[in-house]
Amino acid sequence: MGDTRYDTDLIITGGGPAGCAAARMAASVGMRSILVEPDRLCRNLYRIPALNNVLGGYTGGPELADAIVAELKSTELCRLELGRYVTELRADDDQVTVTLDTGVSLTAPYAVVATGVGPLQPGDATWITAPAGLTLSALWQADTDDARGRTLLVLGGDRPIGTFLRAHPTTDTRLLVAYPATDEYKTDEIRDDPRVTLLPVDHLTLRGGEGSQLSAEAVGQDGTHRTITADAAFLSLGNAPAAPPGDLTRGPDGYCPPTGQHPRVIVAGDLRSARFQRIMTALGSGSEAALHAYYAARDLPIKG
Structure with a gap:
């Protein structure tokens, strides 16, 4: 794709399974992306010693995380911004602007927000x-x-x-x-x-x-x-949504449901709801979010 008006085709906030899947799917359809993650890719997945709800024969989180990270780092159309976090996300009629903690602002036609959740205390x-x-x-x-x-x-x-x-x-x-x-x-x-x-x-x-x-x-x-x-x-209290500040619509529980968001902002992964916090659903929703941006950029119908 590539449009000189923007820094990239898609900005992805969050480097867990959903964000990584979004970046990989975006690359598969020719979209450039910038993925912003304050820690390491798939950080929480590395801390899950046993899995029983993923395909591919993976039985441990670190094994699956290594596979996801290796594939993403070999994805040439994805630029990684690790060790950075988003201080503000703004969406208007023409673009999404994401400001990093360094003060740098990035622009793209669409953004995927997959910042996930953190443990309740x-x-x-x-x-x-x-x-x-x-x-x-x-x-x-x-x-x-x-x-x-x-x-x-x-x-x-x-x-x-x-x-x-x-x-x-x-x-x-x-x-x-x-x-x-x-x-x-x-x-x-x-x-x-x-x-x-x-x-x-x-x-x-x-x-x-x-x-x-x-x-x-x-x-x-x-x-x-x-x-x-x-x-x-x-x-083992559950989690709280960790959405970045800015133009995101939050429900009463703090989660950011996909419906009701700005048309240029697509929410994926655990941030959507407390009901679907599973690795498989995160991977699927991240991939779907990237395709949503791909079709929307071409004025193609999302449904049907």
Whole structure:
């Protein structure tokens, strides 16, 4: 393609599976792209030790991430801006302008926004009382030393707990999973694992402890009170959308649904909704977003 009025044909914000898929698909139809990512490509995918929902025979996140990164780095029509983040995204009738933290502005006819999500912290959950400013790591980030022979308190019943258990099939770790009523349906896949103790709670107050131990006071959904002790605490609360500032339409939950966005801004991957946060859906939506821009640039119908 190539239009000297613009810096590129497509600006992609976010270098996870969705953003990488968008860049690869764009190149396959002859579109130049600039992909902006503040960290490394597929950063979170490298932290997922076990996969069970992708094609191609990949059983671990690092293996799949290596394949995606290698393919993207060999894609000549994609220019990578790693270690940079977007401070503002603006869309008007003629173009999208993306400003980087360096102050440089990039222009293109269309932009794909695939910045994904970040983990919720205890302070974000109304059912948890925790010391001010407390931050914890997500459970799937726990390494073997964090897990072996220890009792871990897991805050929330989100599905990465199953990923952790599959990644450590023989570990003697004990997981105490405290979760609110809204997470009940998410615990189905771990309910029968003997390493898991489910703790449905109405409220949890997290405290410090003696030495390496911590404690929490739990009010059960049946009104009973109990003290919980563990060696460490990790998160499985879900995620919060990480959209860049600027011309994006956000829903009440902070996510950016594809419908209702400026015609030149296409949202892909986990940023779209909390309901479809899977690697396969991210790859597919990223590819579809690039094709959307390709057809729109030629005034071809998107549907039909």
